[in-house]
Amino acid sequence: MTQEWFEMPEVRRRKLDQSVWIPLRAAQHIDRVGELGHLGFKEEFFGAGSVAVPEGQRETADSLDWEDIGLRRDHGPWARPDAYTPSDAIELNGDGVFGLALVLAQPGNSEEPQEWHLHQDLVIALRLKREGDVWVALDEGYAHVAKIVRDGRAPALLEIRAEYLKDYLRARDMALYVSSYRHRTEVVVDSSNINWPPDKREATETDRWEGRRTAIHEGGYPVGSSAAVIHLGRTDVYAGEDVPHITPSDENLTSHSWTINRKGKELTRIDGEFWRNEWVNPGERSVRVRGDAPAQPIHFITDVSGNTATGETLQESGLWLWFRPDVIPLLAHRRGGSLQWYTRDTGAIRCSPAASSVHFGVNPLGLLNVYAKDIALLPPWQQHLWAGCNLTPEGGVAQELLQAQALGEPAETQAPEPFLPRAIEALNKVTLERFGIRVFRTHEQFDALITRAHRFRAIDMPGFLALAKDLARLTADSIDTVAIHTVAPPPKGQKPGSLKSLELLVSQQTNAANARSLLGPLFGVYDLRLADAHLPSTDHKDALALVGVDEQMPFVIKGYQLLNSCVSALYSIENALSAVTST
16 A cells, blocks of 8 residues: 555544534444455554533543543443442543443443444434434434444444534534544555655644554564463372362472564564544534524525525415425425325325425426415425425416415315226226126235326426336236136137237127227327337327327326326226126
8 A cells, every 4th residue: 555545644634523424433444455464464444432522521521532432441330339320421530520422332242242322312302213223313304314334243333414413412512522543554575665764653732643664574473573481380280189189389380481483474564543532513503402593594486586585584475485396206205205185286295204294286387386384384404305496486376276275265176196096996896896806916016106106207208208107007017917818808819918908808898999998098008108219209199199198288287197097097997897787
């Protein structure tokens, strides 16, 4: 390795207080190659320990270093007849001043490795949930906040996202004191690329770096070193006795000694070691734990001139806001997110189980409208998500949203999205009653496909075609052709596909022309599923015509038309077969 690697300039320039992730404890072999003491051996190790210190005790904590809060320290209580010190308390001096260990290292045994625990007060204050070796924020879309990296079964690194740590520290009026150690070493034949002397040291108020070149014999022992060996024995113990014993006397001791002189191939071990003590400062505000106002209010566009207003102003504005439709997948497809429908063009969206649902409407251009106060009342992290999709007003406010929120008269329309699974089940129910079969097979992807089958997938042509593909997977690809052929066998020598098989079943109950008309939209969905760069535009237009999609409409409206046509076709087929059943 180069001299620079051992001198660690990139590490020495880096300041934890400016890092995104903060190590609370580390015992990490970042790299390890070869066998210790042998040619080609290379290793980099990083260790860290930390303690949260009351702001007024910083000067006291400055006397601590790697030996005090590093890896030599496990955490456990100290019980005395007159006092008890809990496991999370770290004494800063001899006068009973304590800091707080945010990671508790619980010792293991010969079978079980050490385990590290993130302090429960921090976990509860930030509303975190542990999932394996990751702690997620329950109220913030399950964002990863802290994590453990392991070396086999043993923990090697526990780090936390800085913005959450700093929020917690501010709420407790504390700062984090971190002592770290990094070691880089390599065993080589030729160390001429290293121009410092055999032992070099550099130090500042907070840092210490040492570089060494050591001549060793292969195996790791210094060149010219030796070892003295002493052998001790006794002359007064007889193995033939039934009950042998050793007397307390040393008179019957025997001993002899010799010296081992180290030999072997001569190599050079190069070491760079770096110690640092540094502070991670608390944040300026504690928005999460203490409920402080955010530092920079989030702005939203309120008029055609591009003027903006903050959440506080919007609460009493009486305005609506406009958003790109891709905000819906951004929110609904997050873990814990959901999308529900009230009418054809209004519904509610949320991005987390703990989040409030936001009532929205879809205007004629496929843009979203939300009453400004509903956005202003959201927590800052959710406002950021909405703000990224905020637009200048265009196309007016969704009519059905105005009816509900301004006139108090909800529209009596229905969105196709919630009826898609119901239509599939209704068709299965009638064929089960009529023929003893279920037209559609169940599969493990069904719920996931239903969740993503909404018009907001169609924000552009790839999204529109992806929606068509998922609808085809729910319909054509899920048809049980074998079951259908038991009640509607195809002509001899023919092997019709899934949709043709369903068309044959329907035609036997009504007539061929009616069956072809009823299944037309499903054929159109399937044709769109096959659409790609090589599909002729004429075929594309024919498929759109089959599903009743107007090419001139915005993509979100096209998505609605596609879904509506598909759901209507399923119900029409169900009604046709129900009518036959009832007669």
